[in-house]
Amino acid sequence: MTEVTQISAADAVGRIRKTYPVTPDAAVILGSGVNVLEGLQNSIVLSYTDLFGHAPSVAGHSGTLTIGRLGSGAADPLVAVFRGRFHLYEGYSWDMVSLGARTVVEWGVPNLFVTNAAGGLNLEFNVGDLMVLTGYRDHLSPKWKSEGLLPAVMAPATVCANKQTEKLLSVGAKLAAEDSRFRGLRQGVYAGLLGPSYETMAEIDMLRKLQCDAVGMSTVPELLVCETSKTACCAVSVITNVWKPDEVMGGHEEVLEASKAASRRLDLLFRRILVEK
């Protein structure tokens, strides 16, 4: 396990409040290569090193927290954007990978939006699609290391049902109706796997039998943390490849490229949902 000096969520919130005393209306945790909500007004930037005592080691994660408003007015929504996260596959503990979400909860932020880069399992999906998570499967929690994964794969998926998820879908539908260039949102079940190796075809077949639509190596910790909190959490996957038997699977560079292309639509989606009451 990667050795890290553990900082509590309360410590992290204390550090943030020293710099920015106002609690945001919403927080966003961004995954690999996803870049949205740039140019926030009256913003401040904190590094993860200053905030959490450590920075993510994976390409595509800048490891900063930006707090700022969507516009120049005092009434414009205040947003906290966490660029990057810690992963179990890097060797971090569960406490560390859930620290971002626990900080958001401790801070009292009412809404958390989480993004990730995911492989598409649903053959109707295309590279660059945005999938709103309507359910997820936890195949990565450390408890499976002692219990084995069989209980996890045999359990039903957890349903993501909250007002923010419904709002994401309705705002996405509005944007698609207004502008034909805005590709309609997908929805489906996300399987969170430990990684860091990508899946074998037999594992892809298994996940499809379990009716999963996308697969990745994150996001489940954030969703689990918020399930028992007052923070409503919803998540969007950027589909960076679609698993097809006759196509060679790309690597992390391909993931980053597809994430960049989808970021503009995701940016539109988040900006709209943050201003709509």
Added chain:
Amino acid sequence: MKLRHAKLIDFTGTVDGFVHPAGFDRAVIQLLRSKDKAEVAIIVDRAHCEGLATFASVVLVNDHVNLSGDNPLVGPNDASVGPRFPVVNNIYLNAADTMDQEETWTLGNPLGRVPSVVAAGLRDGQVPDSAQLDFLRSLNVGFYCYNLVPAMLIAAHAGLKVLGLGLPSGQSLSPDITACLLR
């Protein structure tokens, strides 16, 4: 694909000429990562097929599902060994990959007569109950094992192809297959 310089690992302790680790451990990782002429790792593991299938002899692994809840590549990545996110598709060799045409003409290809199945990698020592066996059957799993999957992941990360063999309890490799592997 040349087997000539292959790394030979046998977790069953029954195949002559192979290294015989007691289980998947750091020494296995070091062996698989050691720099030499090898392009292939031949990995033999005990095939637990009770309740799943009946095999008269050794079986060839064509793919796996990792149901151990763990991955030996978790932790900081050594980029000099392999990529942070290894692609582990098409790592297992099939029988035809193991010999070139000339070798097949002269030696035959005994592995070509061996059934080819999906293996499930379980947590060390875990014995699935009947419901779990039903689930494994629904995935077309032919056997479960404890060491092959983590060893394959380490091998694939290090750039090796893998010839995976499952040996049911009480079975041994036939002399022609052993000769094919050790040639």
